[in-house]
Amino acid sequence: MEWKSDEKELKAAGAEPLPDGRCGLFIRGWEIESRKRSILTSLQLQQWEEELHTSHLPEMVFGDNSLVLKHVNTGTKIHFNAFDALVGWKHEALPPVEVPAAAKWKFRSKPLQQVVLDYDYTFTTPYSGSETVESNAEFVRGLSNESSSSLQWENCMDKIDLVALASKEPILFYDEIILYEDELADNGISLLTVKVRVMPSGWFLLLRFWLRVDGVLMRLRDTRLHCLFGEHMKSVILRESCWREATFQALSSKGYPSDCAAYSDPSIISERLPIIMQKAQKLSIEIPCKH
Structure with missing residues (x-):
């Protein structure tokens, strides 16, 4: 269901909808826009395969879907899209997950062809978002492109206050965008989504890669970003990244159910999956004073 903003709440927060029918809003110097389109056509898929040097892509690639968060005065842009996520998949190049013989048979595209799984068919990605600094912004004029091409994230011990985020604050904008999805020939799910919500105090988003290879493995890679307006x-x-992973066998040995139906919602079962990687970073954005 499409999100409907409340005009009074927007006005009270000093926010305004984006013009020209675009989906999103402008608030406290940030332009936040989501775009949702149909899946790539066969011709577009072919172009992507050539650019990514692969003959394998997820069943459903929403190549024109995106979420863009742009700090207008500094040109800082954080954005999320399927192509960059698949570049990450190609670069990480994990070995294919071993599946039982019965499941492996179903992965065959041609019945008489021998099964060769020589690539990561789960499309697992280390992607945590894309970023640029646009050099036409006010404060980066006069700087070389090289000096303004990336953001300076610092490792930190700070944590996103999820309890505070759960407080009763008006939601000025919300959206969920699918970047790609594959049902692994009915043997599970591989899904990359990004959700965003904007409040008067700031914005919060969750980029989530969720993998379930039925009877074999579950993998959850979450990246959360929380921006407080100052x-x-x-x-x-x-920005917090947390990767979790477990085999069905390991979960079963701890007394958890081995039935795949018990693992349809990653939010519910995430705590059962042990953490294999976790890190936190911080980025400060401000317009330098003019002398």
Whole structure:
């Protein structure tokens, strides 16, 4: 269901909808826009395969879907899209997950062809978002492109306050965008999504890769970003990445159910999956004072 914003709440927060029918809003110096389109056509898929140097892509690639968060005055842009996520999949190049013989048979595209799984058919990606600094922004004019091409994230011990995020604060904008999805020939799910919500105090998003290879493995890779609006158009962004993973066998040995139907919602079962990687970073954005 499409999100409907409340005009009074937007006005009270100093926010306004984006013009020209675009989906999103402008608030406290940030332009936040989501785009949702249909899946790639066969011709577009072919072009992507050539660019990514692969003959394998997920069943459903929403190549024109995106979420863009842009701090207008500094040109800082954090965005999420399927192509960059699949570049990450190609670069990580994990070995294929071993599946039982019965499941492996179902992965065959041609019945008489021998099964050769020589690539990561789960499309697992280390992707945590894309970022650029647009050089036409006010404060980066006069800088070389090289000096303004990436953001300076710092490792930190800070944590996103999820309890505070659960407080009763008006939601000015919300959307969920699918980037790609594959049902692994009815043997599970591989899904990459990004959700965003904007409140008067800041914005929060969750980029989630969720994998379930039925009877074999579950993998959850979450990246959360929380931006608090500060004084004088200053913003601080916290980014937390957490990767979790477990085999069905390991979960079963701890007394958890081995039935695949018990693992349809990653939010519910995430705590059962042990953490294999976790890190936190911080980014401060502010417009330098003019002398």
